[in-house]
Amino acid sequence: MAVCTIHPTQSLNPACSSIASFHQKQGLFCTYGSRAIMAKRGGVIIQNHPPSPGVVICSAAGGSDTLVIGLAADSGCGKSTFMRRLTSVFGGAAEPPKGGNPDSNTLISDTTTVICLDDYHALDRTGRKENGVTALDPRANDFDLMYEQVKALKEGKAIDKPIYNHVTGLLDPPELIVPPKILVIEGLHPMFDPRVRELLDFSIYLDISNEVKFAWKIQRDMAERGHSLESIKASIEARKPDFDAYVDQQKQYADAVIEVLPTQLIPDDNEGKVLRVRLIMKEGVKYFKPVYLFDEGSTISWVPCGRKLTCSYPGIKFFYGPDTYFGHEVFVLEMDGQFDRLAELIYVESHLSNISTKFYGEITQQMLKYSDFPGSNDGTGLFQTIIGLKIRDLWEQIIATKTGAPLEAAKA
Amino acid sequence: MASSASAVAIGGPARGTIPSSRSLGSGRSSCPRVVSLPVAARGGGGGGKAGALAVRAMAPAKYKGTRMREKRLAEMIEEKVREASEVCEGDARSDECKVAWDEVEEVSQAKADLRLRLEKQQDPLESFCEQNPETDECCVHFD
Secondary structure, eight states: OOOEEOOOOTTOOGGGTTOOEEOTTOOEEOOOSSEEEEEETTEEEEOOOOOOSSEEEEEOTTSOOSEEEEEEOSSOSOOHHHHHHHHHHHSSOOBOOTTSOTTOOOEEOSSEEEEEGGGGBSSOHHHHHHHTOOTTSGGGBOHHHHHHHHHHHHTTOOEEEEEEETTTTEEEEEEEEOOOSEEEEEESOTTTSHHHHHHOSEEEEEEEOHHHHHHHHHHHHTTSTTOOHHHHHHHHHHHHHHIIIIIGGGGGGOSEEEEEEEOSSSTTOOSSOSEEEEEEEETTOTTOOOOEESSTTSOEEEOOOSSSOOOOTTOEEEEEEEEEETTEEEEEEEEEEBOOSHHHHHHHHTTEESOOOSSTTHHHHHHHHTTTSTTTTBHHHHHHHHHHHHHHHHHHHHHHHHHSHHHHHHHO | OOOBTTBOOTTOSOTTSOOOSSOTTOTTTTSOOOOOOOOOOOOTTTTOSTTOOOOOOOOOOSBHHHHHHHHHHHHHHHHHHHHHHHHHHHOTTSHHHHHHHHHHHHHHHHHHHHHHHHHTTOOTTHHHHHHOTTSGGGOBOOO
């Protein structure tokens, strides 16, 4: 039975001043400030962040107070755009840990820590070559360690996580990770191992279609001396069998899938610039109410551009409706096209429901914040932002359920 | 991992080891002043069109260690693409072939990530070099 005692700092938020000591299973939350004090059996670890006002969370060992989100995507971690949108919704910019290994894949913000699952590679680049396995292959990854460490963080214990160095292809000495409020694990296999899957409070799969993947990789690689259209194509094709077998098959487990396809608005478009994005939301997920258009459960086809709103070519087209996805009942919200002006964005936002915003225009504000990022004018940015808001909502619901009465007492 | 002027360790700065030959306090006097070549102009419209070469303006790396790393990654991409093409000539469906292209993907992504960070002015060596400005990797590039 662990007891956690907190000594309040001088700049304490008055709402938290009643925190004194805790019994196991009770967690008191003051969702302000950014210094997290975590209890480990018999000891206290203070997170090494720059000093900031307020005491935040004390999580007694045994209470799963860290929210764990899984994000599955191909190619590299620090899906910087998605991560930045996600972490920005919770507050604070996520950055690599200062003063540590410059090749660390981890991102840390005030509320969120993002871990790259490549750090759990069991085989480094040489090892994979010797064994003839790609990084996509489960044999290249240590799922036991992944499970152990994600579980530890979820339970409020700090871990020494290995670092996989993408530049050298070697496994570097570990870095200390302290349990955050929100833990995001991103990479190729967040939902592959059933034990890890169980730990996830919410999971997302980013499903990029082959045509779009090809277009994006061209944009990414064509400036490099070694690359050509052929090499980019060959690389995608060679990895496809492993990708389909080990990564793509996880999408059936995801609570939300963001599917990125070429547009249907421009015939024969292959540039991958105008996108058709589908947000597939599983029904019946605890604390997660799918976003809908106009009438929940109906099938709606909506072209917002017309008399009230003028849009430039190729315009915007929305679709919403129920469907089945790998045997699950889902709702699909789809956007094809691009936003051209602020007015279009706010118009669309005002017609969406269950978006978990805290004020009117919050989605638009978030999208504008990162207007220089890819996807800021289409469904990718829109749905990533919405998912961020849904996760925030999920988290607040979980906290409200856990704390209930004690939090009310603290507020009084 | 000791670093020398001619062979910078790719795995980043020599953490926890004594910095190379120069004594502390000599400042940056041993970092040569390098005149950079003009940056390639940004090509119009980006690289979306198949066949058009997308030329990006490269955000200059601040520290020598990062420039070396960029250079090394670029070389690795070329090397590994060549390797993969050779290996796959034999059997395009062999394990060796797919591993070779997987390596190409890995270094291509690593290079892209580095470029993105530099565009955002977040040199990976920033906080290390703040604490250890005398090391070779932290020679600052002057334009």
